[in-house]
Amino acid sequence: MRRPSLHRFAPTGTLQQIVLLGVLAVAGWLALRLAQVPATSTSRLWGTVYLVVGINSDERLDSGPREQAAEALERFSSDFRKLHPGVAVQVMTFPEEDLVRELRLRKQSGLGPDLMLVNSRTALELQRLNLSRIEDFPAEKLFQIEPDMLNRLRLSNGQLAALPLQQLPQVACFNRDRLPNGSPDSLDALLQLSGQGVRIGLSTQTLNLFWTVGGLGAGEALLAAQGDQPLSPQQVQGLERWLAWLQNASLQQGITFHDKQELLIQKLASGHLDWISCRSSNLNVLRQSLGASLGVARLPGGRWGQATPINRERVLAFGLNSSPNQRQIARELASFGINPLVQRNLTIRNMEMLPVNRFVPAPVASSTVLAAMVRSAEDSEQATPVIRALIGNEKALGALDSIVSNVLFTELTPSRAAQILPATLR
Amino acid sequence: MDQFLHEVIGWLGYLQRGSVVSQLLLVAVPALAATLLQRRLPALAPLRPWLRPLALGTIALGSLLLALSGHPWRFSLSLGMIYLGWQALGLLGKLLELRIPADVIHQLEGRLLRPAYLLVVALAIINQLDSVQDLATVSIGEWFGVPLSLGRLFAAIVIAYLVIIGSGPPARAMAWLLQRALAMDEGSGRAVAVILRYLSVGIGLVWVANHLGLNANAILAIAGGLSLGIGFGIKEVFSNFISGLWLLLEGSVRPGDVLFIDGDPCEVRSLGLRAAVLWRDRDNAELVIPNQTFFTATTTTYTGSDRLRRSQVLVGAAYRHDPAGVVALLEATALTVPGVLAHPAPRGLVLNYGDSAIQYALRFWIANPMNNISTCSAVNMAVWQAFRGQGIEIPFPQRVQYSMTGSPHQDGPEQA
Numbered sequence: 001m002r003r004p005s006l007h008r009f010a011p012t013g014t015l016q017q018i019v020l021l022g023v024l025a026v027a028g029w030l031a032l033r034l035a036q037v038p039a040t041s042t043s044r045l046w047g048t049v050y051l052v053v054g055i056n057s058d059e060r061l062d063s064g065p066r067e068q069a070a071e072a073l074e075r076f077s078s079d080f081r082k083l084h085p086g087v088a089v090q091v092m093t094f095p096e097e098d099l100v101r102e103l104r105l106r107k108q109s110g111l112g113p114d115l116m117l118v119n120s121r122t123a124l125e126l127q128r129l130n131l132s133r134i135e136d137f138p139a140e141k142l143f144q145i146e147p148d149m150l151n152r153l154r155l156s157n158g159q160l161a162a163l164p165l166q167q168l169p170q171v172a173c174f175n176r177d178r179l180p181n182g183s184p185d186s187l188d189a190l191l192q193l194s195g196q197g198v199r200i201g202l203s204t205q206t207l208n209l210f211w212t213v214g215g216l217g218a219g220e221a222l223l224a225a226q227g228d229q230p231l232s233p234q235q236v237q238g239l240e241r242w243l244a245w246l247q248n249a250s251l252q253q254g255i256t257f258h259d260k261q262e263l264l265i266q267k268l269a270s271g272h273l274d275w276i277s278c279r280s281s282n283l284n285v286l287r288q289s290l291g292a293s294l295g296v297a298r299l300p301g302g303r304w305g306q307a308t309p310i311n312r313e314r315v316l317a318f319g320l321n322s323s324p325n326q327r328q329i330a331r332e333l334a335s336f337g338i339n340p341l342v343q344r345n346l347t348i349r350n351m352e353m354l355p356v357n358r359f360v361p362a363p364v365a366s367s368t369v370l371a372a373m374v375r376s377a378e379d380s381e382q383a384t385p386v387i388r389a390l391i392g393n394e395k396a397l398g399a400l401d402s403i404v405s406n407v408l409f410t411e412l413t414p415s416r417a418a419q420i421l422p423a424t425l426r
Numbered sequence: 427m428d429q430f431l432h433e434v435i436g437w438l439g440y441l442q443r444g445s446v447v448s449q450l451l452l453v454a455v456p457a458l459a460a461t462l463l464q465r466r467l468p469a470l471a472p473l474r475p476w477l478r479p480l481a482l483g484t485i486a487l488g489s490l491l492l493a494l495s496g497h498p499w500r501f502s503l504s505l506g507m508i509y510l511g512w513q514a515l516g517l518l519g520k521l522l523e524l525r526i527p528a529d530v531i532h533q534l535e536g537r538l539l540r541p542a543y544l545l546v547v548a549l550a551i552i553n554q555l556d557s558v559q560d561l562a563t564v565s566i567g568e569w570f571g572v573p574l575s576l577g578r579l580f581a582a583i584v585i586a587y588l589v590i591i592g593s594g595p596p597a598r599a600m601a602w603l604l605q606r607a608l609a610m611d612e613g614s615g616r617a618v619a620v621i622l623r624y625l626s627v628g629i630g631l632v633w634v635a636n637h638l639g640l641n642a643n644a645i646l647a648i649a650g651g652l653s654l655g656i657g658f659g660i661k662e663v664f665s666n667f668i669s670g671l672w673l674l675l676e677g678s679v680r681p682g683d684v685l686f687i688d689g690d691p692c693e694v695r696s697l698g699l700r701a702a703v704l705w706r707d708r709d710n711a712e713l714v715i716p717n718q719t720f721f722t723a724t725t726t727t728y729t730g731s732d733r734l735r736r737s738q739v740l741v742g743a744a745y746r747h748d749p750a751g752v753v754a755l756l757e758a759t760a761l762t763v764p765g766v767l768a769h770p771a772p773r774g775l776v777l778n779y780g781d782s783a784i785q786y787a788l789r790f791w792i793a794n795p796m797n798n799i800s801t802c803s804a805v806n807m808a809v810w811q812a813f814r815g816q817g818i819e820i821p822f823p824q825r826v827q828y829s830m831t832g833s834p835h836q837d838g839p840e841q842a
Contacts, residue, residue, distance in 0.1 A: 047439065048438075048442065050440075088436060088439065090433070090437075090439065091560075092560055094557060105554075107498070109498055109501040109504070109554055110443060110446045110449060110497075110498030110500075111446065111554055321443060321445060321498065323443045323444065326442060326443070
């Protein structure tokens with residue numbers, strides 16, 4: 001009976017308009033970009049590059065990942081754009097653990113990034129999976145970078161998987177109001193502090209807990225076990241000592257273990273913990289919450305050596321889908337990142353990273369935070385051989401995680417765990 | 427907002443890549459060619475149904491060739507799938523039309539399915555060019571002191587749209603259940619559906635305001651602004667809205683009711699925010715009447731307490747027929763007509779003694795007020811047949827005309 005007026009979508013009717021709009025958008029974009037380039041600019045670089053930033057789980061805190069990435073990027077790309085005003089840098093962020101999946105899809109679409117700011121471990125993985133390309137740099141440029149850092153990024157054929165940009169040391173973060181005498185300088189002192197009511201937070205992840213290995217003399221044992229070598233009685237004792245300390249710590253009322261590093265950061269920021277091991281990239285977030293009460297120190301060692309923290313190295317890897325022009329911009333941008341002046345600015349601006357350029361000393365005299373970071377970075381060199389062996393071996397790392405968890409939950413005694421650990425790592 | 431525009435403009439940078447441009451061309455050229463050929467070349471009419479499948483096949487084949495040759499292919503395939511999905515939506519609509527009324531399908535398609543599809547597609551494309559999660563965090567300024575991100579605003583708009591558009595069917599279902607459970611009549615059931623819908627829209631909009639982080643002060647400020655707006659500009663709109671709600675609650679005008687508008691019975695089809703839509707049977711017209719009209723003017727309804735209508739036909743019978751017999755015949759005749767209710771029983775009345783006939787009225791009841799004209803017509807025909815059968819004459823005035831031959835002053839006896 002009633003005949004409503006029928007209105008239907010007419011997609012094809014608007015197709016030409018969409019195409020026209022597209023053409024206009026491209027023309028507008030070109031006009032806009034041309035307008036941004038000063039007439040006096042002598043730069044031959046012109047275009048847009050896409051930079052993907054991998055965000056680690058402990059960095060996904062209060063501020064949005066884009067803001068963090070934009071901050072990280074701003075540190076050197078703004079200076080780069082002063083030299084090359086025709087260049088625009090588009091930033092995208094993804095969780096570091098999702099990068100491989102995301103980049104694989106983008107590679108198949110031709111929409112992959114030109115540059116990727118990721119952990120060195122991820123950069124090696126990307127190269128192994130053929131998701132990044134090799135870019136050669138002149139020897140004089142590479143000469144400026146810490147050789148160990150470069151070696152960690154070298155492939156079997158000697159080429160570099162990526163170019164280092166910054167290092168983020170692992171340090172001790174604490175609340176000065178609760179620890180007026182500063183951070184403890186030994187693992188034993190840390191246990192004692194927990195007995196005095198100081199609330200300490202530790203991670204259950206072996207990589208974040210690895211700093212305790214050095215002070216208890218278990219590093220050599222782990223290296224030997226990883227290398228399929230028989231362990232000496234002293235090395236077994238070292239392993240047992242390390243695992244016993246972890247179990248002892250887990251039984252302390254004042255020490256809590258969390259499987260997620262970001263929880264430790266949040267709890268220190270909110271005043272629920274007094275001392276944690278943290279990453280220098282967390283310092284900004286902690287400063288916002290704790291202000292002047294935030295203390296930063298080197299991680300405590302022990303009678304058997306200094307702490308063995310693991311530095312996080314942030315590197316620039318190169319994408320596969322770039323046009324020749326984008327490749328050139330990406331290369332120039334990465335090269336610009338290790339420029340001494342840029343490295344110094346990166347270090348000083350936020351006090352949350354160390355330079356990778358060995359000719360750029362961190363101003364430790366004027367900053368206790370930077371001093372702590374530098375000492376942690378030095379300490380981490382001890383851990384390098386073990387970590388290199390472990391990081392390349394996901395199976396061994398998983399096995400180590402499992403054993404450590406069992407020890408923490410007292411499912412395994414330290415002596416039993418020390419006996420089975422070498423076989424498991426092999 | 428600048429940041430958002432910067433991001434959007436930045437997507438065009440992908441056009442620097444030959445692999446992206448080639449994939450775009452691979453999709454655009456066949457799709458455009460199919461469209462243009464379909465419109466501009468009538469000679470190709472027999473091929474018309476095959477043009478789009480041909481375009482889709484070309485896109486799929488091109489993507490396959492790109493993949494086999496080691497070039498990026500996923501973007502063109504994604505765009506092709508989007509094109510295919512859009513065409514499939516049209517087919518889905520046609521299939522659903524076999525089972526569901528066409529107007530319902532078109533509403534569903536135009537208001538929900540196609541917008542939802544476009545939204546999903548837009549997000550999927552953006553996620554290929556950029557990161558949707560990143561874009562969601564882009565700040566687009568402050569609103570009443572509350573920082574507003576693109577993601578929040580987008581979610582608020584989508585949810586508000588879904589609440590407004592999508593709340594109808596669930597509200598109707600809930601009203602149907604209530605109608606069954608509480609033994610309400612159909613009009614009340616429809617009223618409950620509309621009230622439930624307004625309620626869910628209201629709650630949804632409050633949720634959206636809360637999601638946006640608007641504090642009480644901001645809401646008060648908006649309310650203050652609205653008050654001014656209502657006072658000056660949108661008084662009528664607001665008045666109609668309140669009138670509509672009031673009418674629903676009062677139950678005087680509800681969807682399904684039959685009202686007498688300008689001498690015609692009209693059925694209320696819907697009671698909207700601003701106006702009621704009524705259907706007039708006489709000419710199949712839809713009347714859009716502001717709610718305020720019912721609120722301020724007298725309304726004649728046939729469906730206030732029940733849906734019965736008392737109808738009446740008038741007929742004259744010659745003086746020689748016994749009125750009692752005529753009345754009995756009229757009453758009996760009415761009962762034979764479909765649509766005339768036996769209870770209350772039809773009633774014949776002698777109205778008056780006219781110039782050429784005794785005037786009778788036959789009053790009877792019908793169940794559907796909208797059928798008045800057709801039932802009256804049927805009763806009139808039955809009366810004619812019955813009178814004819816019983817030899818009852820329906821007299822009518824007869825006029826005899828003749829031509830005058832002389833002056834009325836000469837011939838007229840009255841002059842004497």
